[in-house]
Amino acid sequence: MLQAARQGGVGVLSTLLTHWQQHALREVILCRCGQRMSSRGWRAKKLLTTLGRMPLGRSFYQCEQCHQSRCPDDERLDIVQTTYSPGVRRLMARAGSQSQFAQAAEDVRCYAGLKVEAREIERVAEEVGPQVEQWLSEQQEQILQRVGASPASPLSAAKFYISFDGTGVPVRKNELVGRRGKQADGSARTREAKLGCVFTQVGLDKDGYPKRDLDSTTYVGAIESSTLFGWRMYAEALRRGLAPAKEVIALTDGALYHRPIVQTHFPDAVHIVDLFHAYEHLTAIAQILWGQQAKAPKAWRDLLEAGDIGRLVGKAGKQLPTSAQSKKSRLKPLGYFEKNAPQMRYAEYRARKFFVGSGVIEAGCRTVIGERLKQSGMRWSVRGANAIIALRCCILSGRFEDFWASRTS
Numbered sequence: 263m264l265q266a267a268r269q270g271g272v273g274v275l276s277t278l279l280t281h282w283q284q285h286a287l288r289e290v291i292l293c294r295c296g297q298r299m300s301s302r303g304w305r306a307k308k309l310l311t312t313l314g315r316m317p318l319g320r321s322f323y324q325c326e327q328c329h330q331s332r333c334p335d336d337e338r339l340d341i342v343q344t345t346y347s348p349g350v351r352r353l354m355a356r357a358g359s360q361s362q363f364a365q366a367a368e369d370v371r372c373y374a375g376l377k378v379e380a381r382e383i384e385r386v387a388e389e390v391g392p393q394v395e396q397w398l399s400e401q402q403e404q405i406l407q408r409v410g411a412s413p414a415s416p417l418s419a420a421k422f423y424i425s426f427d428g429t430g431v432p433v434r435k436n437e438l439v440g441r442r443g444k445q446a447d448g449s450a451r452t453r454e455a456k457l458g459c460v461f462t463q464v465g466l467d468k469d470g471y472p473k474r475d476l477d478s479t480t481y482v483g484a485i486e487s488s489t490l491f492g493w494r495m496y497a498e499a500l501r502r503g504l505a506p507a508k509e510v511i512a513l514t515d516g517a518l519y520h521r522p523i524v525q526t527h528f529p530d531a532v533h534i535v536d537l538f539h540a541y542e543h544l545t546a547i548a549q550i551l552w553g554q555q556a557k558a559p560k561a562w563r564d565l566l567e568a569g570d571i572g573r574l575v576g577k578a579g580k581q582l583p584t585s586a587q588s589k590k591s592r593l594k595p596l597g598y599f600e601k602n603a604p605q606m607r608y609a610e611y612r613a614r615k616f617f618v619g620s621g622v623i624e625a626g627c628r629t630v631i632g633e634r635l636k637q638s639g640m641r642w643s644v645r646g647a648n649a650i651i652a653l654r655c656c657i658l659s660g661r662f663e664d665f666w667a668s669r670t671s
């Protein structure tokens with residue numbers, strides 16, 4: 263019955279399209295070179311729609327000057343240089359962003375009754391991803407140009423969090439030329455994908471800890487420089503209501519490039535370095551001093567919780583040995599505290615009911631990036647990885663339908 267209904271649907275769609283073509287206004291078709299193009303009759307192509315396969319005839323135009331060609335109907339129907347309808351491309355891109363391409367092809371077959379090859383899913387996902395990225399960056403541009411003019415938002419009462427972090431994505435060898443990495447021989451296997459999120463918090467849970475607002479998290483990300491990523495993060499924060507927000511909190515793990523981004527784009531934010539990373543560094547110092555099983559003394563941990571980093575560094579620093587070589591290796595974790603001390607006033611943050619951990623973005627790195635891009639045996643091109651990251655961020659931020667809507671105007 264379903265099969266028959268779909269076949270009937272293809273017939274109806276076909277009739278509608280023919281009617282639409284017959285009643286379209288006759289327009290002068292111009293070439294990109296400015297010449298008027300002349301009709302070369304009809305050309306047929308097979309289109310795969312969500313209802314099934316359908317032959318489609320449309321007028322074909324060519325330029326006598328430079329021989330470029332156009333099918334205006336394809337442009338109106340958003341099927342230029344593709345045999346998949348927008349509805350099918352949406353399914354394919356979405357499925358391909360959610361699981362491995364072979365699995366995605368199987369999902370599309372099961373859920374939509376459409377037979378498409380895994381490599382076609384890959385191709386379409388890698389086409390739609392950059393289109394999504396293009397759309398996002400056009401919006402980003404518009405938002406950045408409107409700075410200061412953004413309307414008051416109902417979010418203004420909430421605590422407004424921005425958080426970002428990086429995670430390595432395994433890439434092909436040719437994407438790594440000239441890059442140093444963490445492998446034993448100094449080579450790299452991965453490129454860092456940067457992921458950022460924005461979320462809000464109004465309430466507290468029953469134990470009095472801050473509680474993230476349900477469904478308030480949106481994501482942005484890409485394999486790109488920290489400068490570009492800073493602007494991406496900033497535009498997303500503006501889009502989400504940074505301007506009217508009274509309390510802005512930036513949560514990071516204290517990596518070197520994080521601070522310039524916060525200082526440049528979020529100078530009024532309370533910048534907090536993840537407490538759990540701080541604990542790890544404290545443990546690292548203890549292990550250097552007293553061996554692998556050592557834990558940080560309670561006095562240190564109390565100082566950390568109190569945010570009294572000056573005294574903490576003093577106390578831990580006293581344990582330092584005198585030999586220059588070992589001193590250097592021991593100074594490194596201590597330096598983490600010295601550099602990040604202003605972002606470690608944990609007692610104050612707790613009193614103001616702020617989150618003190620970057621758990622949201624770390625979970626994001628796993629769910630948005632890791633689960634799809636870091637499975638065993640995967641090797642990505644930067645273009646392919648960024649396509650999938652753009653799709654996943656767009657979908658998880660609830661903007662995928664807006665993207666498709668923007669193409670039908």
Ligand SMILES: [Zn+2]
Nearest residue numbers: 293295325328
């Ligand atoms: Zn021309």
